[in-house]
Amino acid sequence: MADGPVVTVRGEAYREVPPELARFTVTVTARDRDRETTLTKLAERAAAVRVLLDGTGSAVDRRETGDLRVRPETRRATERVVAWHGAVTTTVTVSDFTALGELMLRLADQDQVEVAGPWWSLRPDSPAYREARHAAITDALDRAREYAEALGARVTALLELADTGSERPMMARMAYAGGPEGGTPELDLDPQPQPVHAAVQARFAISEPVLG
Template identity: 80%
Template sequence: MADAPVVAVRGEAYREVAPELARFTVTATARDRDRETTLTRLAERAAAVRVLLDAAEPAVERRETGQLRVWPETKRSGERVIAYHGSVTTTVTVVDFRALGELMVRLADQEQVELAGPWWSLRPDSPAYREARHAAIADALARAREYAEALGARVTALVELADTGLSSAPPLLAKAGFARAGEAAPELELDPQPQPVQAAVEARFTISEPVLG
């Protein structure tokens, strides 16, 4: 067996699968000459966002408050404060894509609210990754058998198998326009973007003695 001929191959698999998650960010902002007024408005607008997200469960799987910012705006010529700004950003993860468009429109219709997204993705433990790995191994075995057949031989054993990488595309951004507060909220349909998943392995197989000549 130690002196048996060896064939080395690379197996690859590529799939495009439906996304499992959609993420977007919603940012409530406020501005006023008075600091307390700014904070009060910011708290009210953030609370309004929370009410809409509460109503969207269980379509909303997760929400995380990110950056909270409050800062003064000063005159260029000095330190005199002319206004205060505030913002708070929440990252929202949605699993029910049928509710996604309506939720984003409702949020965008709130006063002084900014949206970005959605970004489509797979779960870290998605079955799509396992299926791609299995397909890459099957591809490696098929290639080894083809090479062996071309030599009049057959694959006899696996010597080594190495995972050279599993990758997926970076999150994809879909841009959409929204109505300003006070206008009629439009209907918004979002088309989930397929997620490319690619796996590759390198394998070495022993083969029976080739028939040459």
């Protein structure tokens, strides 16, 4: 506990920075009356997507395959199977945005493939977060000094500093523009600036105010 006067302030910092990553999903589907045929189609189409991704070289930072679903389609009120549905989803992460639009279009051109995204984000260890936290601390100190100055006092010591949280939203914006007639379509992507927010709560000891 401080023996003298104390000022408590909140420091904040807000930045908008370019995204560092873009993620999108590629879902391959298959349907047939025969289960084995459905699985074969699904495996072949998933393999075609893998081959395409393998050919991108360093354009793809990371890919993760998950959400494999195979389900029967039955007639209403019966258990008679009339068809089998299969789907497998791969999440693709890229940091080279120059190749992103072309890659998504090439994947979407595959048979029975759905492409969704992109979702823009920063890396978990992005320097933008550290810079925002530092700026929030500077803001807290500036505020404390302003209050102390208004009282004819000065800041003498930091008593407590607490991180009150930050926001790391991910947002997406995508624009599609068809290419010339008969030519290859073009996909124009607008990377969405990423808001970075940091806030701290700080308590400072100040010298005796000069009142009156």
